[in-house]
Amino acid sequence: MAKTILKDLRMTTESRSYIDAMHAVLTHAGWTSCSKAMLAGMTVTGFRFAVHRHLTAESPTAYNWVAENFLAADFMGVTASSSAGFAFHPTFPLYRQEAVAEIKASLDRGIGAVFWKDCFAVAAGYDDEEGILYYDDGSGHGLQRLPYGEFGQNRSPYWYYQILEDTVELDPIEIYKESLMQAIYKWETHDRMLPEADYACGSKAYDAIKQALHGGAFDPVQAGEVFECYAAAKRDVGEYIGVLASLWPQLEPAAQAYRKTAQAFLDVLGLIAEDPSMKRQARNLVRLFDEAQRAEQEAIGLIKSFMHERIRNRFDHVGLR
């Protein structure tokens, strides 16, 4: 009957995304010393921008966790394995057993594990005698307990975990450049997993937000959460491109444009604080999202001219490395 609790593995909610969990695990493992903003950029996580057309709160996490979080690690030179599914699928008990075993094995190696507990959370320990995992979800409650048998039982029907396994030395310059390619891909491409009738991605996500604000078919509380998450992502990306601009001064205008986007999102949050129903300020909100969209479009345009050679080499699929 084993028990392990990893010392000093804690998660704090700042990027409001997978990055909070990934950063906790990677820094604890000593595999990165990057800030969350840098991770958000290098892993491309911060460039993802998709909304449900009714601005539902799940929007920021409505993406292919298996594929995208694998890529997030892969872009960084971290190898990973993961699994996910519906808790209502008949095979779930088989996968739950495997998930708990894999998470425990990772903890035995001294590495935390990412899993879904109504948000991306970090498993930091386990106790076989009690049959529980210890985890931190960044809510400030410290380590919480999850019985093995309750793994995968969430408010939504999804279970997910990711084990970060090993590292490969990559040239940071290459990581940065690839992230710029992927930023373009994210801006221009709809996520196949999301039905287009219900979701919009990249540039089109702005159109969907503006339309929703016009039409009023959304719950302001949920929309507010969506905007907060993306405000954090835009802030991270602005900071990230700023760092890249210190390497490549040509990118400085792109960094400025992203900062403008981030500022517009911040102003959105300011307006919402005054008008939580988002009704009185609807027009001003639309104006701010319009500004944010134009600035981000400008940033992507600048990135495209900076990366034009590599873009040409990728023919019709800018995202395929």
Added chain:
Amino acid sequence: MAEVILRGLEMKRESKSFTDSLYAVLTGAGLFSGPKYRLSALSGMAFIFSVHERLLPLSVTAYGEWGTVHKRAADSLGIFTVTDAGRTRHPTFKKYQQDAVKWIKSSLDRGLGAVYWLPEFGVIHGYDDADRIFYVQDGYSAESKIVLYDNFGINFTPFWYAQMFGGKVDIGEKDMVLEALRMALDDWETPHPVPPNRSIASGRKAYSYFIHALEQGDFDSFGAVYVWDAFRGSRTEIMYFLQEASLMFPGLQEAAACYEQLAGMMEQPERWTVSANGGRTLSQESIPALIGVLKEAEKLEERAMGVFRSISVQYPDLKRSTVPRWGLHTAR
């Protein structure tokens, strides 16, 4: 220095290479018993019909992101699976390669073969640590091929792929059949299985690619025969499957009749091909008739899909009415 060779595991090329591999591994491990056409249909594999615009041989395996399609196959059978794959040019490949060698060996230690992209799909049925090799069956030759641990995953295509299996839960027969019909509909309605690539079509759209290539005469001659054989084989599998499942759902008999008619049109395989340079090519004279068969086959399948749809809508489908957090994606 360990060595394991699984006895009684024999892969035979009769269906799609993945189906043949899956059948060999699962029957070898006692996870499936029954004829291959049933496995092919229940796993969703039989319904898959994908065609490259020039009828390249890759048509038959280019039916989507393998991890997603092959996970779906195992899910629908109630079988635990792990897949891994990637581009061998990516810098993390070596680590994944070494990792895969480990988990495939542990699968063999448990008596389970693994599916491996040679290409096409084959079955790893043994290993020898002394020589650092895997034994692989390709389903054509009784002789095993050898893959060095250090060359694992490396082949003339840009990607590697491997898959293993585990435990099993029982899924009711009727539920499995219903799921098969729904997988058939999914593939029928997906025009392009590997976007953004539009040179490959699937389901309904695959017919127009197949017919167009034959009409234009601009196609790969080996590939054309391969696509045609695979088409004939899979439609026949569907026919056998529906014949035995048709009593499970009212109306399914009509779909079975469609596939009986379809299979009937393709009888006498020697009628469609001629020997040439040690292989077979489509017979030039029979191409107009072949086009006719395909046009008729499309109508029959469309009718069968209508039946599947009318059955499917009578039962809740939680899986397809919930947006997932995995599955479809675009290679990057």
